[in-house]
Amino acid sequence: MRVLRPELCAINTATLGFQTPIEETIEAVARQGFGGIAPWRREVEGKATAAIARRIREAGLAVTGYCRSTFIPASTKSDFADNIDSNRRALRDAATLGAKSFVMVVGGLPTGSKDLGAARAQVADATALLLEDARRLGVRLALEPLHPVYAAERSCLTLLSEALALADRLEPGQPAAPSLGICLDVYHVWWDPCLDRDIARGGRSNRIFGFHVCDWLVPTADVLNDRGMMGDGVIDIAAIRHSVEAAGYSDLVEVEIFSSTNWWKRPITETLRVCKERFASAC
Amino acid sequence: MRVLRPELCAINTATLGFQTPIEETIEAVARQGFGGIAPWRREVEGKATAAIARRIREAGLAVTGYCRSTFIPASTKSDFADNIDSNRRALRDAATLGAKSFVMVVGGLPTGSKDLGAARAQVADATALLLEDARRLGVRLALEPLHPVYAAERSCLTLLSEALALADRLEPGQPAAPSLGICLDVYHVWWDPCLDRDIARGGRSNRIFGFHVCDWLVPTADVLNDRGMMGDGVIDIAAIRHSVEAAGYSDLVEVEIFSSTNWWKRPITETLRVCKERFASAC
Numbered sequence: 001m002r003v004l005r006p007e008l009c010a011i012n013t014a015t016l017g018f019q020t021p022i023e024e025t026i027e028a029v030a031r032q033g034f035g036g037i038a039p040w041r042r043e044v045e046g047k048a049t050a051a052i053a054r055r056i057r058e059a060g061l062a063v064t065g066y067c068r069s070t071f072i073p074a075s076t077k078s079d080f081a082d083n084i085d086s087n088r089r090a091l092r093d094a095a096t097l098g099a100k101s102f103v104m105v106v107g108g109l110p111t112g113s114k115d116l117g118a119a120r121a122q123v124a125d126a127t128a129l130l131l132e133d134a135r136r137l138g139v140r141l142a143l144e145p146l147h148p149v150y151a152a153e154r155s156c157l158t159l160l161s162e163a164l165a166l167a168d169r170l171e172p173g174q175p176a177a178p179s180l181g182i183c184l185d186v187y188h189v190w191w192d193p194c195l196d197r198d199i200a201r202g203g204r205s206n207r208i209f210g211f212h213v214c215d216w217l218v219p220t221a222d223v224l225n226d227r228g229m230m231g232d233g234v235i236d237i238a239a240i241r242h243s244v245e246a247a248g249y250s251d252l253v254e255v256e257i258f259s260s261t262n263w264w265k266r267p268i269t270e271t272l273r274v275c276k277e278r279f280a281s282a283c
Numbered sequence: 284m285r286v287l288r289p290e291l292c293a294i295n296t297a298t299l300g301f302q303t304p305i306e307e308t309i310e311a312v313a314r315q316g317f318g319g320i321a322p323w324r325r326e327v328e329g330k331a332t333a334a335i336a337r338r339i340r341e342a343g344l345a346v347t348g349y350c351r352s353t354f355i356p357a358s359t360k361s362d363f364a365d366n367i368d369s370n371r372r373a374l375r376d377a378a379t380l381g382a383k384s385f386v387m388v389v390g391g392l393p394t395g396s397k398d399l400g401a402a403r404a405q406v407a408d409a410t411a412l413l414l415e416d417a418r419r420l421g422v423r424l425a426l427e428p429l430h431p432v433y434a435a436e437r438s439c440l441t442l443l444s445e446a447l448a449l450a451d452r453l454e455p456g457q458p459a460a461p462s463l464g465i466c467l468d469v470y471h472v473w474w475d476p477c478l479d480r481d482i483a484r485g486g487r488s489n490r491i492f493g494f495h496v497c498d499w500l501v502p503t504a505d506v507l508n509d510r511g512m513m514g515d516g517v518i519d520i521a522a523i524r525h526s527v528e529a530a531g532y533s534d535l536v537e538v539e540i541f542s543s544t545n546w547w548k549r550p551i552t553e554t555l556r557v558c559k560e561r562f563a564s565a566c
Contacts, residue, residue: 109501109517113517114517114518114519114522115519116473116474116519120476147431147432148430148431148432148474148475149430149431149432149506151473151474152474152499152501152517153501153502156474158474158475158476159475159476159477162476190399190434191399191431191434191435191439191441192431192441192442193403193441193442193445194442216435218392218435218436219436223432223506234392234396234397234435235397236397236398236399239397
């Protein structure tokens with residue numbers, strides 16, 4: 001297994017709690033020797049995207065992912081169309097940033113709906129449309145299956161197997177360099193009894209576009225914003241990384257920690273330093 | 284689909300917050316016309332089980348399930364053996380109560396462990412042992428897959444497909460009247476993209492021993508004790524009941540609501556009355 005030197009690691013800026021403007025965050029991440037960064041739209045939109053892209057490039061950082069899609073399922077056709085448009089705009093920024101992937105967190109049930117099947121159908125329809133834009137722009141779409149605890153409000157796409165099946169269906173023919181794949185976050189999938197099987201499947205189809213780490217704390221105070229630093233919880237991160245790399249993944253490993261309870265309260269230099277240590281000791 | 288008259292419905296006593304002794308609870312449940320009750324060990328152990336069994340019988344109630352197994356995975360062989368013994372004692376009480384099933388919530392990771400595979404292996408070993416006792420006592424074991432949010436602390440068994448595969452493995456040969464099956468709770472499985480497929484599979488193998496209802500609230504304040512009354516959340520309970528009954532399930536439908544936030548604070552007669560209404564209107 002690869003030794004996780006910092007240059008093989010990336011920082012998802014959500015980990016730092018959005019305390020500093022993206023320009024400062026870029027410098028801080030580069031200064032610690034990391035190899036990549038994954039910015040969020042809230043940090044980029046309304047600014048000159050090309051200037052941010054240049055700054056990231058000049059800092060020597062790759063853009064592992066651009067976070068994230070506008071939720072897709074909607075109650076009306078008009079809202080659905082708006083969600084597609086919003087994602088198309090973001091895809092153009094992802095291309096400008098040179099992001100390896102646009103991360104798709106697909107959304108849950110529209111307000112008032114109990115129909116998960118209909119929500120999933122909207123996600124499939126939207127992904128098929130966005131895939132055309134993505135190909136034209138040279139950006140890959142990374143579907144991120146989320147932990148089932150978010151099925152109602154954030155992602156009707158839950159299982160890794162489900163995400164891979166959707167990708168195979170929308171982009172058939174086993175392309176050598178697919179444009180539609182998945183982003184695997186240990187927080188969302190660590191519990192899945194079929195995890196190793198599905199990682200191997202994702203590897204065979206070259207669809208593992210991203211690999212995110214953090215930890216599951218016991219107890220978890222809040223399932224949204226009490227994620228743990230690698231090593232502080234119960235996920236066997238090294239075992240999952242072993243599976244992912246055995247399946248052929250050789251790109252950067254990205255840390256993404258939503259932690260209003262702890263890490264977001266700390267100076268970003270401290271959080272970056274601990275990330276670097278834990279990449280080496282707990283992944 | 285069956286009309287859910289109260290005599291087709293059962294009350295899991297956890298729904299009432301354990302405010303009254305089991306004897307009073309039995310009378311209150313029977314008075315509302317329900318067909319069954321599912322008591323917990325905390326209400327039974329230390330009392331004369333045969334007397335409670337007689338009281339339930341005389342009230343005209345079936346015992347849909349006896350809740351629940353001692354968590355199985357342990358750090359030491361001695362603790363593992365203790366957990367088996369505890370479950371054996373509970374199985375004898377389940378037999379005395381005439382319970383249709385002993386409900387198995389299998390437990391998560393032992394303290395300090397990150398090895399879900401080892402925990403699952405302990406669960407399989409223990410279930411094989413307990414199955415011998417269960418057969419001798421004429422009690423069925425109902426494995427309850429829990430929502431993946433509980434994987435660390437309460438159940439390394441998460442997917443319905445996983446529970447059914449374990450049952451098929453430990454009790455092969457497709458028996459017409461198996462002793463090992465599953466208990467399906469909508470709260471745990473509603474999000475599963477393979478739900479209909481797996482319910483049909485459970486029906487074909489006659490392994491659906493219990494069907495529990497409640498609802499998933501949006502937002503959920505606490506994933507353990509903020510479950511909702513049927514109709515107050517986003518689960519399409521009627522659709523799932525339709526699948527379960529189409530698969531051949533014709534036994535009682537049981538309500539089980541963990542709700543320290545709301546229902547446990549109300550008089551049990553009020554909660555029972557609302558359950559009766561919602562069985563009819565929201566299931």
